[in-house]
Amino acid sequence: xxxxxxxxxxxxxxxxxxxxxxxxxxxxxxxxxxxxxxxxxxxxxxxxxxxxxxxxxxxxxxxxxxxxxxxxxxxxxxxxxxxxxxxxxxxxxxxxxxxxxxxxxxxxxxxxxxxxxxxxxxxxxxxxxxxxxxxxxxxxxxxxxxxxxxxxxxxxxxxxxxxxxxxxxxxxxxxxxxxxxxxxxxxxxxxxxxxxxxxxxxxxxxxxxxxxxxxxxxxxxxxxxxxxxxxxxxxxxxxxxxxxxxxxxxxxxxxxxxxxxxxxxxxxxxxxxxxxxxxxxxxxxxxxxxxxxxxxxxxxxxxxxxxxxxxxxxxxxxxxxxxxxxxxxxxxxxxxxxxxxxxxxxxxxxxxxxxxxxxxxxxxxxxxxxxxxxxxxxxxxxxxxxxxxxxxxxxxxxxxxxxxxxxxxxxxxxxxxxxxxxxxxxxxxxxxxxxxxxxxxxxxxxxxxxxxxxxxxxxxxxxxxxxxxxxxxxxxxxxxxxxxxxxxxxx
Numbered sequence: 001x002x003x004x005x006x007x008x009x010x011x012x013x014x015x016x017x018x019x020x021x022x023x024x025x026x027x028x029x030x031x032x033x034x035x036x037x038x039x040x041x042x043x044x045x046x047x048x049x050x051x052x053x054x055x056x057x058x059x060x061x062x063x064x065x066x067x068x069x070x071x072x073x074x075x076x077x078x079x080x081x082x083x084x085x086x087x088x089x090x091x092x093x094x095x096x097x098x099x100x101x102x103x104x105x106x107x108x109x110x111x112x113x114x115x116x117x118x119x120x121x122x123x124x125x126x127x128x129x130x131x132x133x134x135x136x137x138x139x140x141x142x143x144x145x146x147x148x149x150x151x152x153x154x155x156x157x158x159x160x161x162x163x164x165x166x167x168x169x170x171x172x173x174x175x176x177x178x179x180x181x182x183x184x185x186x187x188x189x190x191x192x193x194x195x196x197x198x199x200x201x202x203x204x205x206x207x208x209x210x211x212x213x214x215x216x217x218x219x220x221x222x223x224x225x226x227x228x229x230x231x232x233x234x235x236x237x238x239x240x241x242x243x244x245x246x247x248x249x250x251x252x253x254x255x256x257x258x259x260x261x262x263x264x265x266x267x268x269x270x271x272x273x274x275x276x277x278x279x280x281x282x283x284x285x286x287x288x289x290x291x292x293x294x295x296x297x298x299x300x301x302x303x304x305x306x307x308x309x310x311x312x313x314x315x316x317x318x319x320x321x322x323x324x325x326x327x328x329x330x331x332x333x334x335x336x337x338x339x340x341x342x343x344x345x346x347x348x349x350x351x352x353x354x355x356x357x358x359x360x361x362x363x364x365x366x367x368x369x370x371x372x373x374x375x376x377x378x379x380x381x382x383x384x385x386x387x388x389x390x391x392x393x394x395x396x397x398x399x400x401x402x403x404x405x406x407x408x409x410x411x412x413x414x415x416x417x418x419x420x421x422x423x424x425x426x427x428x429x430x431x432x433x434x435x436x437x438x439x440x441x442x443x444x445x446x447x448x449x450x451x452x453x454x455x456x457x458x459x460x461x462x463x464x465x466x467x468x469x470x471x472x473x474x475x476x477x478x479x480x481x482x483x484x485x486x487x488x489x490x491x
Contacts, residue, residue: 042376043107045070047099047123048115049082050235052137052164056112057082059372066376070094072102075235076214097216099123103130110160110379113137118224118244121146122487124161124391128153129491133160135375138254139246139398140391142223144406145478146487147395148465153491154391162375162387163394165258167349170368176344176352177263179363185354186340188301190428191263193256195248196325196332199290199309201282202237205230223485231285240286242409247288248307250401252333258397259335259346260303268462269399272297274426275407275455276419276433280445281310281317289453293436294404295429304432305404313442326439399465406467406476407455414454416447422454 044066046056053073060066068086071093073079079095086093096102102111103126110133113123121141127134134154140163141147154161167173180188208228211217215234218226224243231237239245249257277292290309295302308326311317316324329336334347342356354362371388378386416437423430440447459468467473481487 041065041067042379043067043069043105043109045072045102045105045108045111047072047102047111047113048119048137049073049078050075051114053112053114054082056114056135056372059370060112060376063370063373063376068093069107070096070102070105072096072099074098074216074219075212077212078214098219099126103127103132108132110134110375114164116220116238116244117246117250118142118238119222121150122223122485124150125153125487125491128157128159128161131157131159133375133379134391135162135164135372136391136394137164138394139250139401140394141398141402142244142246143476143478144399144402144465147398147402149487149489149491151391151395156491160375160378160382160384160387161391162371162378163389163391163397164371165255165389165394165397166368166371167255167259167346168262168389168393169371169374170349172350172352172365172367173259173262173346176346176354176365177259179354180263180337180339180344181265184362185342185344188264189338189340190301191260191303192328192336192338192432193253193260193303193305194328194331194334194336195252195256195306196308196327197248197252198311198325199240199248201284202240202286203232204284205232223479223481223487225480226482237286240288242287242405245288246401246405247292248290248309249288249292249294249305249404250398253305253307254398254401255349256333256335257303257305257400258393260305260337261397261400263335263337263344264298264300264303266298266300266303267396269396269460269465270296270298270303270403271462272457272459273403273407273455274422274429274457275404275411276422276452277307277408277436277455278450278453280440280450281443288405289408291436291440292404292408293429293432294407295423295426295432296400296403297426302426302428303400304429305400306432306436308436308439310439310443312439314444317443328435402477403458403460404455406473407458408453409476410458410470410473411453411455413451415451418454419452422457 044060083095111127112135114137124134124136239251274295277289280291292307294305312324312326331347337344344354346352350368351366353364374388423433458473
């Protein structure tokens with residue numbers, strides 16, 4: 001039997017919000033935290049049911065003594081579809097459109113969040129305030145300031161908050177990085193992350209689009225600006241619009257940024273950042289780069305991240321999309337850490353290989369643990385140290401993505417000469433830039449009609465998590481929120 005659908009239509013929601021009678025604050029529910037023994041069943045609610053949310057449901061359902069007690073999504077159709085699967089199995093699950101009603105349930109010990117990026121921080125903070133533990137998809141935040149607010153909420157309310165960076169539960173990667181940091185390949189010269197991942201145009205519309213009647217659009221928008229839908233598809237393509245997403249740097253790149261930072265042994269954000277790139281090869285309603293080099297200027301060694309959404313060359317654009325993509329030393333979506341005595345290649349979440357300077361294999365590692373199980377184990381133990389990817393780690397690695405995007409958003413159109421000048425004094429960055437320019441040439445991108453965006457070199461104080469003497473960049477570390485969806489300054 002499916003629980004009652006808690007739903008307000010758009011007109012009801014707007015009237016209630018305007019009257020100030022409903023949903024003005026997060027629930028004050030910390031006193032309702034259920035006390036349980038370590039072996040007692042854990043009740044979990046999954047919020048956001050498309051894409052990653054489906055994996056959350058199946059991954060958590062498979063764990064012993066874990067029960068999905070509630071589902072939440074602002075799309076009635078998606079919610080009903082996922083709830084029906086529970087009914088077909090003879091399982092009971094409650095359904096909600098609004099997470100704030102869900103958080104009132106005393107049988108919910110933890111929530112698993114797989115909503116669009118712009119909702120992550122507020123939902124996680126509300127959950128902490130309500131006494132719930134949280135599994136939070138990557139990136140943990142939509143902007144830099146939000147990430148630190150989640151960390152503060154987790155600490156204040158003593159919550160277990162796991163970041164959805166599954167590579168942190170890979171013992172292959174952990175062992176490889178430990179071996180690397182023991183000096184077996186000598187000094188690290190650069191950590192490179194790659195997202196050579198095919199992305200088609202999302203299309204271009206002539207005006208505002210109708211939102212399906214099954215979706216409460218005001219609630220879907222939440223903390224973001226309430227503007228008309230200006231793309232063909234509401235779902236998923238929000239990744240490529242800065243109001244709600246973070247481009248592929250924040251979508252795929254968070255994983256590789258995290259592994260690179262882990263390999264470098266860096267615990268804080270980067271002291272400097274530069275981005276050069278743009279959205280090339282098609283004219284559509286997206287505004288995040290599909291081609292980009294982000295240079296993060298750590299003192300020990302730079303972290304360089306590359307995005308390429310176009311295929312290898314123009315000829316490949318006529319093939320099945322993505323059948324012909326660039327790679328770097330055989331890696332398309334992964335990490336290469338280059339050292340004095342060779343390199344460490346991490347092409348996925350479950351394997352790593354150390355190679356000599358001449359490319360001969362020195363050692364390899366395989367295998368990974370269950371990231372969801374790690375979260376549940378920490379929920380039972382109440383020990384933050386048991387987490388593979390505590391929210392602090394998620395905040396810092398997500399923050400690297402935000403640093404790159406802020407440099408891009410503070411940039412100006414320019415040509416190749418200007419781009420090369422921006423990378424003067426950073427030969428490893430200049431080398432990555434040249435490969436990117438060659439990729440654009442192979443795709444016949446006209447640098448006059450489609451200019452590069454030359455990001456701004458930005459200094460950053462990792463301790464205060466603030467940009468140095470740059471008001472515009474600092475303003476971009478947060479956003480203007482709209483009532484009642486405001487990420488609180490005091491959590």
